[in-house]
Amino acid sequence: MRAAVITFPGSNRDGDVAKALRQAGAHVxxxxxxxxxxxAGTDLVVLPGxxxxxxxxxxxxxxxxxxxxxxxxxxAARGGLVLGICNGFQIACEAGLLPGVLARNADLKxxxxxxxxxxxxxxxxxxxxxxxxxxxxxxxxxxxxxYICDPETLARLEGEGLVAFRYCDAExxxxxxxxxxxxxxxxxxxxxxxxxxxxxxxxxxNLIDGLVGGTDGRGMFESLVGGKKAA
Amino acid sequence: MKARVTVTxxxxxxxxxxxxxxxxxxxxxxxxxxxxxxxxVFDIELDGADKIAAEAALKAACEKLLANTVIENYRVxxxx
Numbered sequence: 001m002r003a004a005v006i007t008f009p010g011s012n013r014d015g016d017v018a019k020a021l022r023q024a025g026a027h028v029x030x031x032x033x034x035x036x037x038x039x040a041g042t043d044l045v046v047l048p049g050x051x052x053x054x055x056x057x058x059x060x061x062x063x064x065x066x067x068x069x070x071x072x073x074x075x076a077a078r079g080g081l082v083l084g085i086c087n088g089f090q091i092a093c094e095a096g097l098l099p100g101v102l103a104r105n106a107d108l109k110x111x112x113x114x115x116x117x118x119x120x121x122x123x124x125x126x127x128x129x130x131x132x133x134x135x136x137x138x139x140x141x142x143x144x145x146x147y148i149c150d151p152e153t154l155a156r157l158e159g160e161g162l163v164a165f166r167y168c169d170a171e172x173x174x175x176x177x178x179x180x181x182x183x184x185x186x187x188x189x190x191x192x193x194x195x196x197x198x199x200x201x202x203x204x205x206n207l208i209d210g211l212v213g214g215t216d217g218r219g220m221f222e223s224l225v226g227g228k229k230a231a
Numbered sequence: 232m233k234a235r236v237t238v239t240x241x242x243x244x245x246x247x248x249x250x251x252x253x254x255x256x257x258x259x260x261x262x263x264x265x266x267x268x269x270x271x272v273f274d275i276e277l278d279g280a281d282k283i284a285a286e287a288a289l290k291a292a293c294e295k296l297l298a299n300t301v302i303e304n305y306r307v308x309x310x311x
Contacts, residue, residue: 058299065296094299101301108247148244148302182245 001026001225003044006072008033008063008091013049013205017085020205021046024221033066044081044224045072047088049141049203059102059144060087064094073097081125081224082197086142089189089199098190098199099157100149102142106182110143114214115180117188117202118168121161124195129219129226135172136216139206140180147183147190147201154184164189164198232277233310234289238298239270273297282309 003026007014018028021044029039038045052063063069069091076082076097084092092098105111117138119130130136149157157163166186169178174186181201189200204217240246246268253267275292277285286307293305 057296061296061299099301101299103245103302104247106245106247108251146245150301 001043002029002039002041003027003046003224004029004031004038004042005046005048006031006033006068007048008050008052008066010052010054010063011048011050011087013085013087013203014046016203017046017048017205020208020217020221021225023208024218024225026221026225031068033063033068036067036071038068038071038075042075042080044083045075047072047082047084047091049086049088049205052087052091055144058090058094060090060092060094063087063091064096069095076192076197079194079196082192083126083220083224084197084199085205086145086201086203089201090144092197092199097197098192099153100147100190102144102201103146103148104144105142105146105180110141111145111180112139112141113180114138115140115188115202116168116170116172116178117165118172118174119165120163124164124191124198124223126198126220126223127164129223133172135168135170136219137207137214138202138204138217140202142181142201145181145183145201147181147187149184157187157190158185160193162191162193162195163187164191165200165202232280232282232285234275234277234285235308235310236273236275236289236293236297237270237306237308238273238293238303239305240268241302241304244302271297277309285309 165188204220207214207217298305
């Protein structure tokens with residue numbers, strides 16, 4: 001597994017996601033947003049969390065138009081894997097890799113806390129190390145994570161099984177009380193139609209070491225690397 | 232040539248910032264405030280004097296960057 005972690009001006013979780021990928025056995029290249037090409041042999045492009053361009057204009061809007069995003073779109077169109085975490089999910093939506101928008105949290109508060117997530121399916125490159133319906137404990141930290149889209153898109157996401165994760169309580173119940181930001185149907189992450197692009201607001205890379213309070217995030221990186229060992 | 236692009240949220244899209252501002256205005260005792268929707272204004276200085284070309288360029292700018300047309304509308308006004 002060869003991963004390219006993109007750094008935009010204002011990315012700040014690129015180092016953490018690279019560590020998570022290396023821990024799982026991936027080879028990681030760090031790639032600058034102004035580059036036009038991905039390293040040869042890239043299997044996975046990671047759009048990391050942070051505050052690209054200071055969230056100016058709209059979160060992810062300017063980064064979504066960076067040179068490297070043309071190469072990332074081409075990679076995704078070839079069936080290549082793309083993972084967008086938090087600001088990376090916002091960037092993926094702004095770049096047209098995923099539908100919809102991450103709007104301001106419904107209660108206007110920046111939320112930074114532990115959160116349970118339900119794994120909707122485990123037959124994807126990102127979730128094979130989890131069980132279907134498993135409840136995982138992750139971290140969220142965002143002010144604009146309120147996933148919205150038009151009713152037709154929502155029906156398509158639900159109908160085609162493209163919802164990756166939903167916010168839930170510790171027992172796996174998807175409720176309004178367990179929804180931290182107002183997202184439609186408790187959506188925390190979605191796939192592209194080919195399930196090769198995943199965007200999610202939570203940070204699986206935060207919880208990869210028992211030393212910092214949990215390891216439920218490891219499954220995502222182990223899933224990715226398990227499908228393709230480091231060359 | 233000066234131009235102004237106004238970007239506003241589409242009707243029906245939740246605007247929590249507008250709601251918070253609306254609440255603040257009401258709490259300040261400003262009379263007659265029904266509702267508030269927050270948007271963005273871009274004042275843009277353009278080279279050249281061709282208004283039709285300028286309008287086309289600004290529409291492209293809105294579609295490509297200034298507005299997210301999933302949730303936002305935009306309006307282009309070209310001045311002197």
